[in-house]
Amino acid sequence: QQQVKQSPQSLIVQKGGIPIINCAYENTAFDYFPWYQQFPGKGPALLIAIRPDVSEKKEGRFTISFNKSAKQFSLHIMDSQPGDSATYFCAASIRYGGSQGNLIFGKGTKLSVKP
Amino acid sequence: DVKVTQSSRYLVKRTGEKVFLECVQDMDHENMFWYRQDPGLGLRLIYFSYDVKMKEKGDIPEGYSVSREKKERFSLILESASTNQTSMYLCASSPSPYSGNTIYFGEGSWLTVV
Numbered sequence: 134q135q136q137v138k139q140s141p142q143s144l145i146v147q148k149g150g151i152p153i154i155n156c157a158y159e160n161t162a163f164d165y166f167p168w169y170q171q172f173p174g175k176g177p178a179l180l181i182a183i184r185p186d187v188s189e190k191k192e193g194r195f196t197i198s199f200n201k202s203a204k205q206f207s208l209h210i211m212d213s214q215p216g217d218s219a220t221y222f223c224a225a226s227i228r229y230g231g232s233q234g235n236l237i238f239g240k241g242t243k244l245s246v247k248p
Numbered sequence: 249d250v251k252v253t254q255s256s257r258y259l260v261k262r263t264g265e266k267v268f269l270e271c272v273q274d275m276d277h278e279n280m281f282w283y284r285q286d287p288g289l290g291l292r293l294i295y296f297s298y299d300v301k302m303k304e305k306g307d308i309p310e311g312y313s314v315s316r317e318k319k320e321r322f323s324l325i326l327e328s329a330s331t332n333q334t335s336m337y338l339c340a341s342s343p344s345p346y347s348g349n350t351i352y353f354g355e356g357s358w359l360t361v362v
Contacts (some may be wrong), residue, residue, distance in 0.1 A: 142288065151311050166303075174354070174355070174356075176252070176338050176340075176353030176354050176355045176356050178352075178353065179350055220330065222290065222291065238290050238291040240288065240290035241290045241291075
């Protein structure tokens, strides 16, 4: 019940395409859903996050779509660029959960954007 | 900017050696974490700490221990390194557990055990 399932494991798109990465969770107590971006040789960094009271959040070319009833959320990258090539991790947690609020990460998606 | 510094970026150690991975954060964060990252397995939590001298096991604590003597410093210890501990290790920190869940990662320590 604590797992977050992420797919696909890897993804190759052409420049300008719209890669979509999907995540699913089981624990209905989760109320914070961030995405982290990791470039080669670097640690992951927060990209964008959503709370379950909204169905969509946009920040620049990155959009999170959230479907509470299906317990799924996804990341869309509009007009993707080679510089977006990275590994993306979804995560979920219970906000203000104290010792129970640790982020649960998906296994990651390696995205390659071809020029 | 939040800065999480892992002092050793690349290490090569022999089987059976005791290994120390050091991490320092400069934002007075209460929480600190050690993760292990392996291809196809994602980020797996080894240990975390919510306060000085406190520690709690994560998902894969076997073969590891931690030390947090000062708020800003969190060390990961491999008592007797084994080849299956060859991996990238990520330290992270976050503010109070009651202020949301954004965590900030260091750049990672690549450990090879031969």
